[in-house]
Amino acid sequence: MFRSVLFIQYAIILAISFVSGVICFQVFPLDKSMKLISFIDPRVLDITDISIWGTIVPLIAWMVLVLFFATHPYLHVLAKLVVGVKITFFGFSSVFLLTQQESLLVYSIWWFPFQLIYCFLLFMLCSVYAAKKVGPNKKYVFSQRLFVTVLITLSVICVGEIVSISYILPKL
Template identity: 30%
Template sequence: MARSLSFIYLFVILAISYIGGALLFREWPITSLEQIVGLYDQRVVKGADASIWSPIIVTFSFITLAMILSKYKRVRFIIMFIGAAKCVLFGLSSTYFLSTGMKLVMYTVWWFPFQFMGCLVFLILCTVLNPPFFTSPAHKKDRPLSTVPLLIGLLLIIQLLELTIYHFIT
């Protein structure tokens, strides 16, 4: 029961954050959005002219930030907020991507599936680093961190697959 509740919890965070990012798109001017979306993934704004290292750097900066925050007990609660912020940027970038007239095939084959899987795995990593109240161990020191390298490796594999698909599509 606790495991299924954890995945429902993560899907709710992902869905609400994605929708929040899509709604946020309506409230900001396009010039400001281009800067924010460009920080998240330059390929959405610049297309094939963007640096190939940009998405890798962003992914590892989110991982690094979550890992640093997990080391300090007083700020560990912010980790899930970082995961939700990544999902908001995913929703914001997706809406920007679709509104600029990009091909729907590119969105459905390249952008959405890999970003969705990356956000979900990152949320799972955030949950491992700071378990929610209903799955946390009795002692906060006894967090099972053995899955962290596996999840980081999975994020790397997803990123490499996404870059490969992007290379063949563009």
């Protein structure tokens, strides 16, 4: 029961944050949008010149930020907020890609699937440090198994994204 409620909560956060990103793109002027995108993830602006580090560094930055808040006993609620901000940027950049790029294939092969999977995995990172009820007290437990599983999955998806950027997109 608890897992289904958590899944529904994450799905609602995903939907609201993505739509918020779309709305924010409509409100911002294009030059300000490009400045924001270049600050957070410059790959969106120039998909022809993407390095391996340009793919890995933004992912690690989001992971570290989520883990910082998720493992803090008092600020763990902010981890979901950080993922919500990531999803808002995902929606913001999605609209930018769809309005600025000529190819829908770039969006559908590279940006959308990988960013969506990253967002789900970042939500899973929010759950690595959870409170367990032990008698009348709460005890915080770090789930190493979940942490290692999420890290391995993130690594595999990151390699898939690098292969997609390096080998599939140039042939389109």
